[in-house]
Amino acid sequence: MSVDLDHKPLLTHEIGSLDKPGWRVKAYAGQPLSDRDLEEARAWGERLKVPDYERLIDLLRHAPFSKEQKSDLQRWSSLYALKLEEGAGLDVVYDGEQQRTEMYDWAVSHSDGFERRGSVRAFDNKYYTKAAVVAPISLRTPFHNAEFSYLVSVADAELKIPVTGAYTIADWSFDERYDVDTDLREPAADRRRKRKAARRDFVLEIARNLIRPNLMALIGLGARWIQVDEPGASTEPDELDLFVDSFNASVEGLNAMFSTHLCFSDYNLFFPAIERMSQCRQFAVGFANYDSRELGTTDQARPGYHVIRKFADLPYKPALGLGVLDIHSDFIESPELVRDRVLYAVNVFGDPARIHVTPDCGLRTRSWEVAFKKLRNMTAGVALARQELGLKDPAR
Amino acid sequence: MASTRGLDRGRVNADAVEAAFAEDLAAFVRLQQKSGLDVFSDGLLRWQDIFRPLVDALGAAKPESLVRWFDTNTFFREPELSGALAGVNHADGLLPDASVPRPRVATLPSPFMFSRAARTDRDRNQLMVDLAGKVLRPVVDAAVAAGCQLVHLEDPWIGYFGIESKDWAPLREALELLHRDLRATLAFHVYFGDAGPHVDQLRRLPVDAIGVDLVETDVNELGSGWDKGLVAGVIDGRSSMLESLENTVEVARHLADTVRPRNLYLSSNCELAFLPTVVAEQKVQRLGEAAKRVKQLVSV
Numbered sequence: 109m110s111v112d113l114d115h116k117p118l119l120t121h122e123i124g125s126l127d128k129p130g131w132r133v134k135a136y137a138g139q140p141l142s143d144r145d146l147e148e149a150r151a152w153g154e155r156l157k158v159p160d161y162e163r164l165i166d167l168l169r170h171a172p173f174s175k176e177q178k179s180d181l182q183r184w185s186s187l188y189a190l191k192l193e194e195g196a197g198l199d200v201v202y203d204g205e206q207q208r209t210e211m212y213d214w215a216v217s218h219s220d221g222f223e224r225r226g227s228v229r230a231f232d233n234k235y236y237t238k239a240a241v242v243a244p245i246s247l248r249t250p251f252h253n254a255e256f257s258y259l260v261s262v263a264d265a266e267l268k269i270p271v272t273g274a275y276t277i278a279d280w281s282f283d284e285r286y287d288v289d290t291d292l293r294e295p296a297a298d299r300r301r302k303r304k305a306a307r308r309d310f311v312l313e314i315a316r317n318l319i320r321p322n323l324m325a326l327i328g329l330g331a332r333w334i335q336v337d338e339p340g341a342s343t344e345p346d347e348l349d350l351f352v353d354s355f356n357a358s359v360e361g362l363n364a365m366f367s368t369h370l371c372f373s374d375y376n377l378f379f380p381a382i383e384r385m386s387q388c389r390q391f392a393v394g395f396a397n398y399d400s401r402e403l404g405t406t407d408q409a410r411p412g413y414h415v416i417r418k419f420a421d422l423p424y425k426p427a428l429g430l431g432v433l434d435i436h437s438d439f440i441e442s443p444e445l446v447r448d449r450v451l452y453a454v455n456v457f458g459d460p461a462r463i464h465v466t467p468d469c470g471l472r473t474r475s476w477e478v479a480f481k482k483l484r485n486m487t488a489g490v491a492l493a494r495q496e497l498g499l500k501d502p503a504r
Numbered sequence: 505m506a507s508t509r510g511l512d513r514g515r516v517n518a519d520a521v522e523a524a525f526a527e528d529l530a531a532f533v534r535l536q537q538k539s540g541l542d543v544f545s546d547g548l549l550r551w552q553d554i555f556r557p558l559v560d561a562l563g564a565a566k567p568e569s570l571v572r573w574f575d576t577n578t579f580f581r582e583p584e585l586s587g588a589l590a591g592v593n594h595a596d597g598l599l600p601d602a603s604v605p606r607p608r609v610a611t612l613p614s615p616f617m618f619s620r621a622a623r624t625d626r627d628r629n630q631l632m633v634d635l636a637g638k639v640l641r642p643v644v645d646a647a648v649a650a651g652c653q654l655v656h657l658e659d660p661w662i663g664y665f666g667i668e669s670k671d672w673a674p675l676r677e678a679l680e681l682l683h684r685d686l687r688a689t690l691a692f693h694v695y696f697g698d699a700g701p702h703v704d705q706l707r708r709l710p711v712d713a714i715g716v717d718l719v720e721t722d723v724n725e726l727g728s729g730w731d732k733g734l735v736a737g738v739i740d741g742r743s744s745m746l747e748s749l750e751n752t753v754e755v756a757r758h759l760a761d762t763v764r765p766r767n768l769y770l771s772s773n774c775e776l777a778f779l780p781t782v783v784a785e786q787k788v789q790r791l792g793e794a795a796k797r798v799k800q801l802v803s804v
Contacts, residue, residue: 130515225744226780231570231579232552233508238780240744280577282744290745292738292755296698296722343575372572372579397569436570 117460117499118450118490119199121429123369123392124270124337125211125470126192126204126479131168132185136178141168149188152476156191182207183258192476194265196483200333201265205470207255211272211337212280213237218251219318220244225282231436234473240282245313250325257329268333269326270470273368274315274354275347276340278307286310311350315357323362333365335392339469342373348381355385365389367429371469372397375415383423391419392429394468396449397436403448410452420457427461428453431468432489433482438474440481446489451496460497465490525549529601535785539792543609543654546600548775553580554613554658555621558639561592569623574664574696576742576778585622585631591638595646607654610647611775614659614692615640615678616671621661629674636678648688655682656691656715656735660774663697663717672705683710691715691735695774700725707732713765717773719743723755726763734765737773739791744783752794757801770795 129152131145146168153161164184167177189204208214213236216222222239230236252269259267287306290299323334336358341351359366367390370378375393382388399412407414419428432449433441446465454460465486471479494500507524510516532547551557559567559581567581592598600608613621618640619632644655657679661667667675683690692706693715699706700721706714713733716726719740726734736759738752752770760768770791776784 226782227505228778228780229505229552229578231581233505233512235505235509236577238744284745288745290719290740290743290747291751292718293723293751293758295724296700296720299719340577343572343577345575372570434568437568 116199117463117497118454118494119427119464120487120490121198121200121268121392121464121466122193122202122204122483123429123431123467123470124202124205124335125472126189126206127472127474127476128206129185129188129476132181132206135168135171135173135181138172141171152188152192156188156195158188158191161188186255186258187262190259190263192480193483194263196480197487198483199265200268201263202268202270203255203259204472205270210236211270211470212277213239214251215272215277215318216281218248220246220248221285222281236280238280238282240284241278241286241310242284245317247318247321250322252322253325253329256326256331260330266333267331268335268367269331270335270337270369271319271322271326273336273338273341274319274358275311275351276338277314277318278311278354279340279343281310283307283310307347308350308353311354312357315354319354319358320362323358323364327362327364331364333367334359335367335369335390337369339369339371341368341370342375342377345377348378349384352381352384355388359387367392367427369429369469370394371431376418379418386424388426390427390429390464392431392464392466393419394431394435396432396434396441396468399434399449401439401441401445403444405448405452405455410449413449413452413456416453416456420462425462427464428457429464429466431466433467433471433486435467435469435471435473438478440478441485441489443485443488443492446486447492447496450490450493454493454497460499526603529603533604535788536792537605539789540796541788541792542795543607544600544605545609545611546604548611548777550597553578554611555580555583555618557597558592558613558618558643559583561594561596561598561643562590562639563593564590571621574660578778580621583618583622584624585635586625589631589634589638592642595643598643599647599650600652606651608647608650608652609654609656610644610652611656611658612640612643614657614661615682616667616675617659617661620665629671632674632678633681636681641682644682644686644688648686652688654689654691655686656693657682657711658775659692659694660696662702663694663699663720666697667702667705672708676709680710683712689713689733691733691769693735693737693771695737696720698722698725703727713767713769715769715771718755719773723758723762726759728762728764730763730765732765733767733769734759734763735769735771737771738794739770739772739787741772741774741776741784741787742778744779746786747790747794749790749793749797752790753797753801756794756798760798760802768798770798 185206186203193201216239221243227235369392371394395412507521565584569582570579615632615636619628689712691713692711695717699716715735717737
């Protein structure tokens with residue numbers, strides 16, 4: 109991570125996922141493409157000024173697709189997503205995880221030790237696939253290298269790689285290896301003790317044997333900023349020390365900027381545990397989901413952001429990736445609303461260099477149209493905040 | 505799943521989703537029949553969370569905020585229940601489908617949990633009593649009229665977060681509103697936590713049966729000589745490991761012998777929505793096998 113970027117006041121970035129375009133999903137699944145799909149590819153290619161997008165349109169007209177062509181289509185999808193983020197004016201970008209199945213499934217399906225069990229609901233009509241750990245865990249093959257190498261070759265902006273964290277992988281998995289001898293006739297306290305010890309073994313094995321070698325492979329390819337995604341981190345409030353231990357075991361001694369992403373939790377729970385996460389240079393945290401949509405920079409106007417004081421007081425002074433876009437709603441936050449959320453945070457932190465500006469979480473639950481509008485308004489809102497703060501709007 | 509996901513993305517039409525729901529429900533009913541279950545559920549297959557159809561029926565504001573469902577990776581839309589509470593104005597989507605065999609179970613949020621999980625500017629205990637009288641009771645009556653002999657109130661809140669001592673009396677008041685003159689069995693099921701510390705208070709609630717999560721609760725803390733039924737959560741709805749039949753039967757026998765509830769119901773410790781369908785099906789079958797074996801042993 110360059111020193112300049114690390115300290116750029118009000119730096120903007122996306123969190124991770126974007127929806128996959130219809131043409132990408134259908135083509136990959138071997139389903140017929142409609143004129144609407146082709147028009148979607150053409151319109152976004154033109155709008156985002158994707159280089160040579162006509163080649164994609166031509167390719168899409170030639171179904172069925174070979175394995176190599178499907179890989180090519182995934183890369184096109186990556187390029188489109190990257191250009192969407194660059195086109196929205198973000199300082200730091202990635203590809204909306206277009207080449208991954210999903211943040212959890214992608215990780216476990218490239219690992220040894222897991223078996224898929226099926227899908228469950230996350231919320232509304234959103235589902236995710238769960239696996240069970242059944243054997244010793246190891247990295248089968250570094251699973252972000254190919255996408256990262258490709259993105260390095262096509263990105264104009266800085267890259268930040270989202271990597272699913274050890275705690276979340278464990279939390280979203282079933283355990284069929286570490287804690288298997290449950291007998292309900294045993295005292296419940298004994299069962300709980302065994303479960304806790306088994307859980308620690310499980311999480312730390314993922315950190316050491318899966319995440320860490322994957323991070324090392326990315327750093328070997330030149331990765332400078334890696335975001336360890338931990339949406340499950342606060343799921344078990346009595347395991348926050350374990351979450352911190354797993355982060356530290358994953359990144360300790362490695363040479364890159366590491367950050368983490370947390371969302372949809374009672375963030376008060378993270379304190380004081382994360383005081384020990386000194387290698388975490390940024391916490392990207394979702395707040396907009398809990399906030400009012402009214403304008404204003406007072407405590408009363410910003411009920412979703414009160415907890416940021418605790419992040420400001422962390423002794424190792426990390427940046428805060430301030431979630432300002434509700435990713436579960438099509439509501440388009442105005443630039444003025446983004447501005448006020450940012451100004452509130454800057455006032456609390458007293459230092460705009462410690463505030464980065466982001467959506468609450470990955471935008472994959474929104475259409476590209478909505479995601480693009482939200483992101484453009486986010487960068488417009490940051491420009492308004494810079495103006496208000498008298499900051500220069502530096503060229504990327 | 506594929507249909508509802510496709511519907512959201514405009515790739516599947518509503519008729520296809522309806523057909524998929526009907527197919528899934530029919531399969532779930534067949535599974536329950538094959539497993540020998542005594543009371544039949546529609547699995548709340550259409551419910552996106554435990555509050556959503558009730559909030560719709562209330563005509564309350566569309567819930568926006570997503571909140572984590574206790575310590576799971578599942579989220580619910582926080583009901584917005586500020587201001588005066590209107591009664592439910594219809595029971596659409598709240599009752600088991602006509603294809604579900606009788607006797608049926610109606611599963612609903614407990615008024616305590618509902619009042620705590622909602623966003624509100626009101627006193628939560630008053631909200632709880634209002635929810636019981638104006639929202640849940642009309643739905644319970646409609647469910648009983650539709651063939652539900654068991655009304656199952658889910659309360660993970662008490663198990664997970666606990667309850668203040670001052671809140672037991674309003675809870676009893678709320679449950680009394682649901683239990684009075686009810687021509688069905690009313691069960692109050694505490695899960696996602698240890699029911700042990702609450703057993704004495706739970707046994708004093710005006711309901712017919714108390715449910716406990718035995719993954720979290722010590723069987724030896726349940727006491728003995730119950731004058732209520734016990735819904736014993738012996739199947740772990742959060743683990744993909746299939747329970748041993750022998751172990752499950754032994755636990756059930758132990759409960760029958762020591763707790764001596766008025767009726768013993770074998771159940772999962774929580775909803776099965778946290779399990780992939782194929783795993784949940786195995787658990788339902790195991791539940792049926794265990795119940796069958798226990799019945800044989802008890803009848804000997």
